[in-house]
C-alpha cells in the first residue's frame with residue numbers, strides 16, 4: 509500500500525475530527541524531516557533533511573486540490589483539515605498556495621502542524637499566514653535541551669525558532685498560534701524538559717512569544733528512543749496549573765491520553781487502507797485504531813488479523829501495551 513495525500517477523517521483529542529493532508533510523497537515514512545526527535549513515533553530519521561532541495565517527492569499544489577476534490581468520503585462535520593502526516597509540511601514551498609486552493613473548495617478551518625524549524629524564514633511565515641491555526645512545537649527555552657530532544661539538522665537554532673514564532677504573532681494577517689509543549693521523561697541520565705528550571709525558562713520564552721494557545725502533552729506512543737518515557741500525569745497537571753497561573757486558564761490545554769468521543773458515525777471507503785494509513789502515521793493500539801476511525805471491535809479484528817498475516821503490519825509491545833506499526 510502506498511501513502512495517500514489525503515487521509516482520514518480521524519479523531520484526536522487535540523483537533524477533534526480532522527482530515528489529514530500529507531504533502532511529501534514518499535513510501536518511506538521516515539525520510540522527510542529536518543529533526544530526529546527522541547520522542548518521534550515514526551522512529552529514527554536516518555538522514556535529516558537540511559534544506560528544501562533535499563526533499564524528495566514534493567506534492568504539487570494542483571495534486572492536493574484535485575485529491576481533496578475527488579476524495580470519496582463524506583467530509584462534512586469536520587473540525588479541521590490538517591497538514592501534518594509523515595513529513596514537516598513547511599518543507600513544501602507550495603504550502604501557502606495549497607491552503608488558498610483548499611479554502612476555495614472547502615468550508616472547514618485549516619490547521620498546519622509544524623516542528624517550528626523553519627519559522628525564521630519569511631517565505632515560510634507567509635505560507636503559514638494563509639492558514640487558520642498553526643500548532644508549533646517548542647520543547648525547551650534552552651539550546652542544549654532543544655538539541656538533545658529534537659536533534660535538529662545542522663543550521664537550525666533555537667534562538668531563530670523563538671524569533672520566528674514571535675514574528676508570526678506580530679503579523680497583520682496571522683493564524684491562531686498554538687504552541688505544543690511536548691514534555692519528556694527518561695529512565696536514564698538525559699536532559700528532560702519538565703524540571704523546575706526548564707519550566708521556568710519555558711514560561712519566560714512563551715511570555716515573549718505570546719501565543720494564543722499552549723498545549724501541554726507527553727509521549728503517548730512508542731518513542732524513537734527506548735529510554736524516553738512519559739511524564740507522570742500528576743506532574744503534567746502541576747505544570748499545567750503553573751502555566752494557567754501565568755497565561756490564564758483559557759489559553760492552556762492539558763492533553764491527556766485518549767481521544768474525543770466520536771460525534772457521529774464516520775463513513776468509510778476501504779477500511780483496510782484507512783487502518784494502514786493511520787498506523788503509517790502513528791503506531792496505535794487496537795483501542796486507539798477503533799476510537800480514531802470509529803470502527804467497532806468486531807469489524808476491526810478480522811482486518812488486523814488479515815494485515816498481520818499478510819505482514820503489511822507488525823506488533824510492537826511497549827509497557828504491556830500492544831501497538832501495531834507498519835512492517
Ligand code: SF4
Pocket residue numbers: 541542543544545547548549550553594595596623
Ligand atoms: S516528531 Fe515530528 S518533527 Fe520530530 S522527527 Fe518525528 S516527524 Fe520530525
